[in-house]
Amino acid sequence: MPESRLPNIRVWLLGALVVASLLMIAFGPVFLDRFALNVLSRSMIYAMLAVTVDLLWGYAGVLTFGQAAFFGIGAYATAMVLTHLGSSPELLLLAFVLAILVPLVLGVVVGWLSFGYGTTPLYATVISLVLPIVVTQVAFSGGQWTGSSSGLVGYATLPLSLAGYFRLTGICLLAVAAAAWIFVRSDAGKVLVAIRDNEARCAYLGLNASRIKIALTAVLAGVTGLAGFLFANASGVVAPENTGFVFGTELVIWTALGGRGTILGPVLGTIGIDYLSASLSGQLPFLWKLVVGALFVAMIILLPNGLAGLVGKILPRSKGSRGEGGPLRQAQVMQVPQDVVDKPPLLTIHDLGKSYGSLNVLQGINLTVQPGELVSLVGPNGAGKTTLMRCLSDGTESISGSVSVRGANIAGLAPDAIVALGVGRKFQVASVFDSLTVAECLRMARAARYRPSLVHSSQELDLPSAAVEILKLTALDGMLDRPVSALSHGLKQSLELTMVVALEPQLILLDEPTAGLTKTERMTIGTILKKLTGELGLAAILVEHDLDFVREISSRIVVLHQGQLVLDGTVQDVVNSELVKAIYSGGAHD
Amino acid sequence: MTEATAPVPKLSLIEVCSGYGTVNIIDTLSMTVPQGQIFALMGKNGMGKTTLLKTILGFVAMRSGRIDLDGQSIAGVSPASLIAAGVAYAPQEHALFQDLTIRDNLRLALHTDKELKQGIERVCQHFPFLRERVNQKAGTLSGGEQKMLILGRALMLQPKLLLIDEISEGLQPSVVERIGRVLVEECRANNTTVLMVEQNLDLVLGVANRWAVLKLGRIDDSSEMDTGSRARILAHLKI
Amino acid sequence: MTILLDVITTAAILFVVAAGLLAIFGVLKIINFAHGAWLTVGGYCAVATTGMGLNPWLALPVAFAVGSALGGITEVLVVRPLYRRPLDAILATWGLGIVVGQLITLWFGRDVQFTPNLLSGTINVFGLDYSFYRLFMVLAALVVGLGFAVLLEGTRLGLSARAVIMNETLARALGIDTAKVRLTTFMIGTGLTALAGVLLTPLTSVDPDMGLAWLIGAFMLVMVAGSSFGALAVACLVFGGAQTLVSTFVSPVLGGITVAVLCALVLRISPKGFARA
Structure with missing residues (x-):
């Protein structure tokens, strides 16, 4: 310790x-x-x-x-x-x-x-x-x-x-x-x-x-x-x-009364209640069970964390840590070498189609993404953008056509296997771990690569240099011991992006990474994305509604409309396209 | 006081903030919808249009600010009582019970079955194709027909204030035109006030008396409908 | 022939027992683990009614009234704060079941109570003497099933409840008072369960744990049935039938776990159970 x-x-x-x-x-x-x-x-x-x-x-x-x-x-x-x-x-x-x-x-x-x-x-x-x-x-x-x-x-x-x-x-x-x-x-x-x-x-x-x-x-x-x-x-x-x-239910009751999510609570709760039950069962057997039952109901409703949760609230908390009694740890950041990016293409989508019953959400999508590209996927609501992202990151989705990452067909692969192929996905709503600290979240992103210790609690944090850079850029490096639940929305988005980058992916999928962010935060995310693709040679596919943002950072824009890929070109091509104007002012219809 | 002379607006929002989790989707937004007018709210996706409607109805909690209906604050009024007081809502997504009949979908908009017959009759006058199909399931309607049913249902109660979310999405121009006509008729006939979230510029130019463009949770631009409106709105919506 | 009657009557009994749980799960998406306790309450309503020298059939309306009144209190005090924590709701209702069970024990004692048979004797069906009461349970199941069908398909409350089941967000957006729909559904569910408890009294002994034996079976059937009474009827026939066959030809003890095991396997293969099939 x-x-x-x-x-x-x-x-x-x-x-x-x-x-x-x-x-x-x-x-x-x-x-x-x-x-x-x-x-x-x-x-x-x-x-x-x-x-x-x-x-x-x-x-x-x-x-x-x-x-x-x-x-x-x-x-x-x-x-x-x-x-x-x-x-x-x-x-x-x-x-x-x-x-x-x-x-x-x-x-x-x-x-x-x-x-x-x-x-x-x-x-x-x-x-x-x-x-x-x-x-x-x-x-x-x-x-x-x-x-x-x-x-x-x-x-x-x-x-x-x-x-x-x-x-x-x-x-x-x-x-x-x-x-x-x-x-x-x-x-x-x-x-x-x-x-x-x-x-x-x-x-x-x-x-x-x-x-x-x-x-x-x-x-x-x-x-x-x-x-x-x-x-x-x-x-x-x-x-x-x-x-x-x-x-079996009694075990759960003892655990609940003692305090789930603490080790000490259930131990003391069980010993206390079982011993009292045995002592009191002679005199007031039914009344005692009644009291325990009533206490249990009240506890579940009012105090889900049990007696230990109550004690935990009373005892002074050690600074910077949420656990019971771990002293403040300063996580150290070390840089590890980044994987070398493979030969192109990173992603090949061939004639991809996806339907729910008779409803065709995606149809005949063909797309190839090379290293270093930042492809923005735009289109009105319901165009199929998020569905496309899901088809790229979860091989168990039933689709027609094929999706290949670095030459490997992903059909039938679960998300964790696709991550292993080098695909990182950032969700629309910041998807992080609310009960952990920033450092613990980031460590989780490394857990698939380096098996975490069963006894040891790491003091260091090994991250690829790109992830370290994002931490610095977003000032998250000074908040490594802060609980995630205390972060602002923008910082959560940045943290999730850092976690994805810490996977050392070669292709990053981002679903509306700037939703709900302030202007400065958007700029920061934009800078990071440009750097990842431009300097480090990663590829990124970005779903985004904020078209100003898209125009600023993309190397290529793909327009999706009613499940079909209607345009694939440079920023200039798309901005000047009559078709895109029509789509966005609601006119275009087959 | 000005209130004595100026008519009380149907709906007014004063520095309203609301959102989900730690995020303010609607950020100190102020706007006024005058009585009997069709007010179109435009803006790109993700700018908070739907959240605004849900905040007015009380489905998304207001963090700060004030919303007045007919000059009365509606803070703490439940969605059910608001709707009972004549506010109707036509949501954008999953807006119909696909497995219920058209009749039952319409019926759910009313509190009792007393006015059901009249209500269905009025809706069928607007959209005659529904007349023969009232006992079919709503899921059997085409996309455009479903949108018309959604609008029809919102009109069942003869609302005083109608909140509509992207009723024209994915529809053919002829259907959009028809929906526009119904809206205008309804407003004239019952002095209904309409707040419509819309992305279809033609529909907005055709029916609205006033428009506003929402950007990042605030009103970015707003005006009476006039000859310059088209260009101004397009400038906001283009890439 | 007797087997066939056994299958049908067993399914009917299971259906009557599980119907209240399904009503609550279907609309509220809450698993009411106090279900066994409500059955017991019904059983003791029968004990109390006959104890006062009243007609035993009177226990049915009494149990429904007592059950729905207790259910109303439960919904407001215990279930309402837990809609967002469904696993905790299982636990809280289970704890409530303990409390109810102990209150009954304090009041009536631990001993087994006896109630007069509602209908005694046998009846001749296709040349077989068969328990009149078990056949009556088929009628009871049909009444309960049809009652729910009429309630759901024919009334405004039923329409609102179906709307809440299908899409609660939309139901709220149309101004339906979902809190009221939930409360009413919960009360009907617990009332019906207590009524089922009365109907069980001629088939089992009445003691403070009588409901517990039925809880898991009913729970598993409801998991398989989802929110559909039709699916529940099918599930009762299939799994009740399997239980009867296993009990008759293999062992009664194994018959006792047939429903639970088969339901668990069905849910493993098709997580939605019979609801979609």
């Missing part, structure tokens, strides 16, 4: 908490009674599950009820090995391995089902609902193998005392929480937040969001299985309700 000038109260608190937990784990059994040890061991196992729910929901934005299923599978795998095969140390090891491996493999399958190409965000939640129901029913119908409705009980477990289990689960929880804490602060952890914020932008930065989410699901399923292994040993009984959908 780098030094900060002011002692940071959050770091101190965290350190104190770790020490306190270690002391608690070591000396808790000395003063806690049997009941408390028993319940807290269970609560700490549940807290591990809450951490996994939090990583998926709070960080990656995937609401899941399915962790209960992986937990149950881990627990059942353990109990089944120990019941049916015996309990030698080797078999305990086998149980341990299976408890992690089976959920992990299933996690890959579930991840693929949930996040494979073409699924909606809600679908992952749907699958996470079905999964625990299926697992529960399998457990019910497993007869002797799973013990049906009464579950499995009476198998030999790890030779540990109550205190031993308390310490073991405590250490495991601390390890899982610490690993999660380090991970969410690492460069790779920021990728999760980026995916949650803006999955489309991730794809257009060359990141395969589906694959990342599948990997996350699988790994967390494994961790959940480990918790299941601990549970099967510590409790000595595994029953269908341990794997059910209702348990």
